[in-house]
Amino acid sequence: MPRHGRMRMSDFFDRREMVRDFFQAQEGILRNFYSLHERGGLELHFESIATLKDVFRLEDRCFRCIDDRTPGGLHAAGPVILMDEKKGVDMLRRTRAEGIYSHTGCSAAAIAFEDLSENMKKFYENPDNYGMFYAKRMAKKADIPYMGHILALPHFNMARLAVYDGTGSFDNSKLETIGLPPAFVISRRYHSDAETAMKEVSLALTAATSSQGFGRLIKAGKTPFLILVVGARQNEFSLNRLMEEAEEVAKDFGGKVIVDGFVAPA
Numbered sequence: 001m002p003r004h005g006r007m008r009m010s011d012f013f014d015r016r017e018m019v020r021d022f023f024q025a026q027e028g029i030l031r032n033f034y035s036l037h038e039r040g041g042l043e044l045h046f047e048s049i050a051t052l053k054d055v056f057r058l059e060d061r062c063f064r065c066i067d068d069r070t071p072g073g074l075h076a077a078g079p080v081i082l083m084d085e086k087k088g089v090d091m092l093r094r095t096r097a098e099g100i101y102s103h104t105g106c107s108a109a110a111i112a113f114e115d116l117s118e119n120m121k122k123f124y125e126n127p128d129n130y131g132m133f134y135a136k137r138m139a140k141k142a143d144i145p146y147m148g149h150i151l152a153l154p155h156f157n158m159a160r161l162a163v164y165d166g167t168g169s170f171d172n173s174k175l176e177t178i179g180l181p182p183a184f185v186i187s188r189r190y191h192s193d194a195e196t197a198m199k200e201v202s203l204a205l206t207a208a209t210s211s212q213g214f215g216r217l218i219k220a221g222k223t224p225f226l227i228l229v230v231g232a233r234q235n236e237f238s239l240n241r242l243m244e245e246a247e248e249v250a251k252d253f254g255g256k257v258i259v260d261g262f263v264a265p266a
Contacts, residue, residue, distance in 0.1 A: 068159035069152035071173035166237030220255030229261030
């Protein structure tokens with residue numbers, strides 16, 4: 001990127017080609033999922049995976065953003081930067097979080113940054129700086145360590161899939177072990193209410209279907225985005241209940257989003 005953040009025409013075409021390459025790299029997997037979804041066989045597909053249990057063993061309990069480029073641990077947008085501060089601190093404490101990360105190019109931090117006064121925008125200079133500040137502030141309030149600022153690459157969201165997780169233990173650093181492409185993860189189990197979690201699903205879908213992600217490559221009928229719901233055995237986080245929540249969000253995206261899911265192994 002040249003000085004002052006101006007994009008040369010060659011940069012634009014290089015980025016567009018990279019976006020298409022990432023999109024095509026996932027095509028075979030998603031095409032199979034579309035077919036299974038249409039036949040009602042996606043749930044059986046995941047239940048037949050012998051190593052499925054391994055994906056529900058977290059390596060740590062540090063909070064990261066829902067972003068597909070921040071794998072591992074627990075997830076909330078920002079993380080927690082779009083929540084009421086008290087609710088965010090409560091979430092970190094209630095879930096026995098071991099730490100909190102911020103990351104570059106965070107959409108949630110950008111939204112929060114735009115809500116600041118002009119003086120505060122000048123003080124923080126950019127959303128990345130504000131995201132780091134906020135994560136450090138929340139770490140201090142929750143009495144947990146700030147773990148650092150993740151360099152999220154590439155500079156766009158590369159997921160065509162979001163996992164709406166009712167177990168709170170889905171580890172998206174292990175996606176390849178069960179044949180999944182990059183994915184946003186919303187830790188639905190640890191949100192105090194459905195409304196907040198559903199807003200995070202909407203944020204992921206907005207990122208994926210805009211210039212932050214694959215944009216117009218996500219098409220209704222042909223190449224839709226997939227919300228993969230992971231239901232728990234408890235009624236509060238059952239597959240049917242979480243499917244209803246995800247489908248409610250998907251309605252706002254004009255057929256560009258399909259919803260399917262499975263129950264996590266016992």
